[in-house]
Amino acid sequence: HVYVGGGYRSSLTWSLKAAEEAEAVAAISCSGHGRAFLDGPVSDDGQPVCECYGCYTGNDCSHLSKGCAADADSGDPIYLEPFWMQNAADTTVVISGWHRMSYDYADHNMMSIELENFIRKLHSIAGNAITKGRYMVFGVGSSQLLNAAVYALSSTPSKVLASTPFYPVYKDQTMFFNSESFQFEGDTNSWKSNNSTNNMDVIEFVTSPNNPDGELRQSILKGKTIYDHAYFWPQFTPIPGPSDQDLMLFSLSKLTGHAGTRFGWAIIKDRDVYEKVLKYIYLADMGISKDTQLRVLKILKVAIKQDTKLFFDFAYDKMRDRWDRLTSIFSKSTRFSIQKRHPLHCNFFHQTRLPSPAYAWVKCEREEDDDCASLLKSERILGQSGSIFGAKDRYTRLSLIKSQDDFELLLQRLSELVSREYDSIKTI
């Protein structure tokens, strides 16, 4: 392009129109409480309109709905959106109308080798997983790989286990697919105490750090194990060292916040297991979107700018700040408690630090408060009941990775709730 008095004269041809459209949509003001998107709803005259987040409404999302509940229910990882807005120029993707129409890349593979190489580099920088000499398979989120891994490990029939409290999708998927090859058997510890130590027909899910409580976990049965490492990144936990398990799953959603992109990957030691996971992905849907793979490549290129560690610094600062503020509120409460966090040395940040999990695992301490989620809901705070995770309803999961608006409202409501403990004391 040519420099013309104060600006560039671009030599763009076919991409100009789309780029201008994208910038025009991004420039629509939604008061910081919403976004307009290219594929969103349009007004009567065909113009994109704001989609407001959480409790905000109005044409420009400037109106806060009074009495709207603080929604800490879902694991929607919007907390990183500001980072990607700050790094817009490096993370934009332009896809031509004829981009990768084929089922395959040029090497007759359904996965991008370039992307695979970047993921290996990312693990090497984050120091959270050994990938050398390991196989890799991409999936539609790690969600798809959970089930692919169960299929790959199952002999007929295998029992699938997970330790309470656990991510409910393990159970839901296994029951829904209703395969002759496996069935869900519930909590690992209960099963162990009632059964022999012959673990040959058992598949154990180990979520580390755990969803909902953030604990770093190890296999209990030491047999066939699926390590769900969705949250094993420096923003959520100290990284004591690289994981070197037989089958490890990771997810873009919790790493960079791009949940909508649906991208996850498995790292696998054994060739036979690898081939079975690959076959699952091939048969289920002939590989995953090439558009998605292109976008993930661009996003990860920015995430691994090694000189600055910009990305992990941003993400960890955000999570640490949220935990500092949350802890300060719960420290004033005797009615509600949150999980204990244990300091560990983090090889990534080269310091001993506390974990800063994606979720607060709240316990209602009073004997009569045995349905914690309902109690919080009556205070206009939405979380997920303990029983969803196989735990008691005395526990509730609150998401800490949603947008800043959502988090601020959550803190405000929690603050009010805890401060009322003192009011009642004063009343007495």
Place this chain on the structure above:
Amino acid sequence: HVYVGGGYRSSLTWSLKAAEEAEAVAAISCSGHGRAFLDGPVSDDGQPVCECYGCYTGNDCSHLSKGCAADADSGDPIYLEPFWMQNAADTTVVISGWHRMSYDYADHNMMSIELENFIRKLHSIAGNAITKGRYMVFGVGSSQLLNAAVYALSSTPSKVLASTPFYPVYKDQTMFFNSESFQFEGDTNSWKSNNSTNNMDVIEFVTSPNNPDGELRQSILKGKTIYDHAYFWPQFTPIPGPSDQDLMLFSLSKLTGHAGTRFGWAIIKDRDVYEKVLKYIYLADMGISKDTQLRVLKILKVAIKQDTKLFFDFAYDKMRDRWDRLTSIFSKSTRFSIQKRHPLHCNFFHQTRLPSPAYAWVKCEREEDDDCASLLKSERILGQSGSIFGAKDRYTRLSLIKSQDDFELLLQRLSELVSREYDSIKTI
């Protein structure tokens, strides 16, 4: 932007760099026999390099490998690539780094309502399916929806059937997922002749037009049926009228040629079935890529420019031309035949016309030629054996939807092969 002596001075900011990168990569000359892509391999100095198609090699894909086989094996729909290159400005997608990070759209739905509306409009224009009052579910290609549909229709246990010759994925998926809820039972007609007419526990796949032979088909058992309409578009078949089946599947791959994008959809009458298919997609992978949905929206917007019917004209002209040339070759042969095509009135093109299927279903007529694919392979023509589709190996499927290079080479090889029939006659 401001008009500046002969060109526009763009006011682009964050999208400029990515747009320039995309145009630079697209400008790399691969002699028309390959493409360079943003996520492809790079040279030692970091520059993207050409990925050559089929039989072409060399830095700029200008070298044709002598004796390279004509590959008509896969259903890779590259035949439409030229259309998307001609319509570059309207089909480019620019995705910001923060585009739709959430699992959901603003309406708490995992599918884009805008896209759903465009798909309904597309069916209305193409006249190939009734969508009014029907539910829609998106999947990772129609591949994923095949199995989702089987799950949704199955009672415990259901028998899954398809009429020979049939698309092998029906069998492969059903057997691989090994569910207690269903099992594959093979050919519909054989099953019907050996079993009672109580069809309550049977799920029938009807592929119309059929893969491999292009026949318009109807259900044989008239029970629970999955209509795979991947090829029910005007470029492949006369559209006699809109399909109005209980459960219909469509795929972007065969419609626009974007196989790599992995996008398909189901149109469903019954609310209960719809909810089960939706639950399958949700549990399998929490919906499909938002990036993919944005791209599909843009592509379909161009495909349905109603005033010109540009897209379907281009696609049908391409297929008709290929069939004209193919037919001319086979008409000279007694050793090889292709499927009979029957003219029908096409409501889309308002004329009576022949089908122009995606595949030629070739029969080796001589008694000794009982392995047609092997015979063709020895003549450097690659197809898929009849037995892959549950038919005899006397049949072979040849793909007609690959790139123009692939098709030209296929014609050349077929021409040589058929012309040799005359040589042998002369020799006698």
